[in-house]
Amino acid sequence: MPLFPTLPIDITGNRMPSAAEHPVRTLLSRRGLLAGAGAGGVAALLAACGSSGPGAHPGSAGAAGATGGRRGGLITLGAPTPPTALDPVTMYDGTAIALVQLVAEYLIWLDQDFQLHPALATGWTSSEGGRTWSFTLRKGVVFSDGTPLDAPTVKASFDRLLDPANKSAALSAFASVLAAGGVAVSGADTVVFHLQRPFSDFPYLVSAGNYNALVLKADYKLGMFAQRPIGTGPFLLDSYDVGKGASFSRNPKYRDTRTPYLDGVKVVFHKDAQADLLALQSGAIDAQILSQADLVVPIAGSGSIAVDKVSGTGLSAFTLRVDRPPFTKKEVRQAIAYALDRPGVLTSVYNGVGVAGNDHLFAPAFAAAPKDLPQRAKDAAKVRSLLSAAGVGNLRFTLSFDPPSKAYALVIQDQLKRVGITVDLDQQTSEAFYGGNQETDTPWLFTDANLVGWAGRPTPGQFIIPMVKSHGAWNGSKYANPVLDAAADAYDAATDPAERRKQAAIIARALHEDVPVIITAWSGAVRAYRSDRVRGLRAHPSAFLDLTTVSRV
Known part of the structure; x- marks a missing residue:
């Protein structure tokens, strides 16, 4: 997201954006860590606001989905050892996020189909042209220690996230939208957010799509969640050992008395994805929290291993510096875009999990995505x-990248060679690629051509604002277009779906024509499990873990 609010120091002494703050939050990528998610737009917001029944659990199919599961029993899940602390405020890796999501909740859940579902909030409305948002809390909710949920508690959670001193991984999501001091209460059950500018997609920023936006007790102390x-x-989290795993049991105080079906969950940590896969194949675990498409898609259907797939909004941006030859000429950038075989990229790089991209930043999962722009093909x-x-x-030209983008870089090199374009590959370590001075010389923002893996985002604006708006914080192409800038502002402020589609079309056409970044594919996500043991487990675009309606077979 824009403007690195906190820049941790790595072991080399370089100032680096954290994995949550720079684009490469890679739960959806081949690296197997985490991201945000896609979004459904205003229509989904309005529909969600009406779903306020007590059974509308986050991630499930709502009240109707909470029927028919077998009650009782345990399941065992495998996951990579979490590289970050089990702390809701600062975590940014997929394992930690999934574990915390079993214990804590959001105001709104973002499901695998990019729809918003009421969770701790039953509804939300905007006023002042989208600058003020009010959320009504669900009544009767208590924390696992019996403390009632109320508006001051929710306010304290967001004040904690917005305090730069806490170095929350969520802070960058709110940049230019919500600042410290912008959260208020209205009575015991209404939380009011006063935004810095109109932002019609704001509910996505307080949903699971902004995965640190969990509601915690007012007296929560950083680093003490485990x-x-x-x-x-x-x-309930019963035990946690960073070297071994975790165990959970059903929360008897949970607001939905019908779920979860399971009595408990055991999580076993493995040193790498290959060890996790072997545990699944041998039957040592029932399912994976984080699955890699290149490992699990080839074995789907063998024995009892099933693989659920879902569309997503993650991407790899093939960025071209428009202010440096040879990419100063639009025709050169267009030529490279026409040289690429997008179905081939999707198959060879993403194992067929995802959809083709069309050189703009509106994934098909976004409601406003243009449908009449011709698909670019080789x-x-x-x-x-x-x-x-x-x-x-x-x-x-030379293409710079870090190890997670190697497969894509090789495909680009091969495909461009076939049309007479020579690409020299410059693979750097991730530390070097994202290191250096973020304002002047970091490779991921200042090389002539590079590949950057962006994890999925809740809203298209979270790609557009930093990546392609004039002087955007992560504008590696150095692209500047006043028409796009104005349309991006209008898109964020618009509440009418037709107006949003109109502005989205302006943005998409500009990017498709000018090609500052080439988007060949939007990645999806997968989750592998043993179908003879587990029922109801789904993949999620952000690898989020909802076990409320999962049961033993």
């Missing part, structure tokens, strides 16, 4: 024509 794991969620004749028009003969 020792004092109190939440309003469906499970066209060797078009490549030659564009390069000729640009006066470029033998095009050659």
